[in-house]
Amino acid sequence: MNYQEKYNDDILRQYINPERIEKAPEGFTSKVMTRIQIEKVPLRAADMSQKKNLVPVISTAVIILLLAAAFFIPGKEVDPLVHPVATFFNNIKVSLPEFNLSSIVRLNLPSVIRYVFIGTVILTLFDRALYGIFHREK
Amino acid sequence: MDYYKGDIFYIEQILAGKSNAFSYIVDRHKNKAYNLAFRICGNHEEAEEIAQDSFLKAYRSLKNFKMKSSFATWLYRIVYNNAISHIRIKKKGVLSLEDFPADATDFIGSNTTEDEAEKEYRSSLVNFALQKINEEERGLISLYYYEEMSTDEISDVTGISKSNIKVKLFRARQKMQEIIEKVEKKKLIYHELPGKI
Numbered sequence: 001m002n003y004q005e006k007y008n009d010d011i012l013r014q015y016i017n018p019e020r021i022e023k024a025p026e027g028f029t030s031k032v033m034t035r036i037q038i039e040k041v042p043l044r045a046a047d048m049s050q051k052k053n054l055v056p057v058i059s060t061a062v063i064i065l066l067l068a069a070a071f072f073i074p075g076k077e078v079d080p081l082v083h084p085v086a087t088f089f090n091n092i093k094v095s096l097p098e099f100n101l102s103s104i105v106r107l108n109l110p111s112v113i114r115y116v117f118i119g120t121v122i123l124t125l126f127d128r129a130l131y132g133i134f135h136r137e138k
Numbered sequence: 139m140d141y142y143k144g145d146i147f148y149i150e151q152i153l154a155g156k157s158n159a160f161s162y163i164v165d166r167h168k169n170k171a172y173n174l175a176f177r178i179c180g181n182h183e184e185a186e187e188i189a190q191d192s193f194l195k196a197y198r199s200l201k202n203f204k205m206k207s208s209f210a211t212w213l214y215r216i217v218y219n220n221a222i223s224h225i226r227i228k229k230k231g232v233l234s235l236e237d238f239p240a241d242a243t244d245f246i247g248s249n250t251t252e253d254e255a256e257k258e259y260r261s262s263l264v265n266f267a268l269q270k271i272n273e274e275e276r277g278l279i280s281l282y283y284y285e286e287m288s289t290d291e292i293s294d295v296t297g298i299s300k301s302n303i304k305v306k307l308f309r310a311r312q313k314m315q316e317i318i319e320k321v322e323k324k325k326l327i328y329h330e331l332p333g334k335i
Contacts, residue, residue, distance in 0.1 A: 020257075022182075025182070028164070028186070032161075
């Protein structure tokens with residue numbers, strides 16, 4: 001504190017008595033408690049926001065897992081995961097126009113793309129499921 | 139429940155569903171919360187409203203309270219912010235020096251001595267000077283002089299940096315000192331008026 005500050009501080013301390021505090025009026029506590037009872041104040045769920053923060057974390061973890069799987073699981077001639085799905089779509093001959101899916105299956109795409117596609121589908125379903133859960137909690 | 143148990147004990151009780159435990163918390167902190175609200179807004183009714191609202195807000199947000207820090211500091215932060223926003227909404231007219239009584243004898247009641255009246259006068263003069271500075275400065279002066287907090291603690295409550303607090307406190311002190319000096323000068327002139335003993 002410089003001289004000016006010290007001077008101002010001294011003057012204020014002559015007038016301010018910290019022991020002299022304004023006390024809350026009679027019945028203050030009961031008024032607050034009554035308001036809590038009347039308004040039925042809910043304890044705000046902090047974990048709700050924490051749960052919401054979990055969604056991107058889980059999604060990222062799933063994507064990383066899928067990408068890791070694409071890199072580390074050795075590719076086979078007949079992919080056990082993609083083959084049944086591709087066959088299923090290839091066999092669809094309802095009233096829909098037939099698409100030549102064999103060209104897509106024959107495409108020599110890196111396996112990562114297939115995993116990413118399947119991952120996106122799973123994440124979409126996952127997102128809808130989470131949305132349903134949090135929507136109910138509201 | 140034991141009144142002398144720490145805040146954390148009661149907070150855990152409340153979070154476990156015993157909402158009545160909050161009354162111990164209110165009882166323990168009501169005077170300091172009320173005092174801070176009063177110093178900032180300068181009105182008893184408004185101070186009660188602000189303090190009550192702050193406790194309700196604290197109750198609602200109790201789950202967000204990090205048990206590592208002091209509950210009192212956390213509560214002060216709520217009271218301080220509530221009081222400041224309350225004042226900003228209800229901007230009051232500027233007080234004039236004429237609004238303050240010129241003589242300590244104005245504070246003498248039926249059972250008060252001259253000494254008590256002088257103390258009452260000084261206290262009212264400080265409250266008057268507080269109302270003449272802005273709400274943020276008022277809050278800082280209250281925390282520093284009445285709650286006797288360090289600049290570090292004030293920084294925790296207000297969110298203002300330590301160096302900025304020092305600057306603002308310097309300005310606030312200077313303004314208050316000027317107001318006090320003006321009122322005291324007015325008091326001297328009043329006593330020098332012919333017919334005054």
